[in-house]
Amino acid sequence: MKISIPLGLGVFLIWYIYQSFTPTQIAETKKYFADANYGFVLLSVFLSVLSHFSRAYRWSFMLEAIGCKTKIANNFMAVSVAYLMNIFIPKSGEVSRAVILDKYENVPFQKGFGTIISERIVDLLFLLFFTALACIIKFEVLYDYIFEAIPASILYVLAVGVLLIIISIPIYIRFSKSDVNKRLKNFVIGLKEGVFSIVKMKKKGPFILHTFFIWGLYILSFYTAIHALPETSNISIGTVIITFVVGSFTFAFTNSGFGTYPAAIAGILSVFAIAKTVGVAIGWIVWISNISSIVLFGVLSLILLPIYNRDK
Numbered sequence: 001m002k003i004s005i006p007l008g009l010g011v012f013l014i015w016y017i018y019q020s021f022t023p024t025q026i027a028e029t030k031k032y033f034a035d036a037n038y039g040f041v042l043l044s045v046f047l048s049v050l051s052h053f054s055r056a057y058r059w060s061f062m063l064e065a066i067g068c069k070t071k072i073a074n075n076f077m078a079v080s081v082a083y084l085m086n087i088f089i090p091k092s093g094e095v096s097r098a099v100i101l102d103k104y105e106n107v108p109f110q111k112g113f114g115t116i117i118s119e120r121i122v123d124l125l126f127l128l129f130f131t132a133l134a135c136i137i138k139f140e141v142l143y144d145y146i147f148e149a150i151p152a153s154i155l156y157v158l159a160v161g162v163l164l165i166i167i168s169i170p171i172y173i174r175f176s177k178s179d180v181n182k183r184l185k186n187f188v189i190g191l192k193e194g195v196f197s198i199v200k201m202k203k204k205g206p207f208i209l210h211t212f213f214i215w216g217l218y219i220l221s222f223y224t225a226i227h228a229l230p231e232t233s234n235i236s237i238g239t240v241i242i243t244f245v246v247g248s249f250t251f252a253f254t255n256s257g258f259g260t261y262p263a264a265i266a267g268i269l270s271v272f273a274i275a276k277t278v279g280v281a282i283g284w285i286v287w288i289s290n291i292s293s294i295v296l297f298g299v300l301s302l303i304l305l306p307i308y309n310r311d312k
Helices: 004-020 025-035 038-065 072-088 092-104 108-137 140-148 152-175 179-200 204-228 237-250 259-272 278-307
Strands: none
Touching: 004 092, 025 278, 038 108, 038 204, 038 278, 072 092, 072 278, 092 108, 108 140, 108 204, 108 237, 108 259, 140 204, 204 237, 237 259, 259 278
């Protein structure tokens, strides 16, 4: 169900978008694909792959902190395979990364997996930071759009509901003895340990620097890709950031954003007066180009890992 439901959601969104298009809109979307400047797309892919190299290098700092010295090539191929696995089985990439280092670098699975979880916590914090930044930059536009699209009475109910949830969570954690609460406590403990493991790291300066570099490349890659179409090449940096953030969240709903990514990109760009056909086209161009590079480097890594580590 974890595989079929996300795939089903992606297929449904693809069908829903295109069945709502008129023949003219479908023709427009196809024309955007034909007229796109794929030089910008290739540059965007290069920047994305460069971020994967940086992630592999950053990972070595965490592995060194637990006493494991690994080859950067194996780190990069493990990261590439992880991205490939996530396309087909959501969340399986983290496991595959740890398995590969266990096999080829003799890093115990539990230790390797722990570093990956800590890394993911840092990435989550950065994503939340960019989310907050995007909301601040485009607060007025989002505020006006939300109050126009949703009745005030419903917004008040939602606000009260969110407030009650925020108040009830600490009470629930404090007094509940359910299995769900145990998992929640373990998550909070893991979050705390992950953050403190980074604080205790000897090379925390380079780690933080590479983290900023990785996320900077993510945004720069997206910013470069939107220049493939003239209709999206002049949007403001604030719009770029919020569109990037919305697109990033879609990867949690379906297999690497299948179906949800173009829909989300089209939806958020429409808020800023970009035609839906343009949003759908640029969403698919960005998604397909990145997924194609992930498949390419992931498959090559699967082939090269045993060759590169033939002495193992």
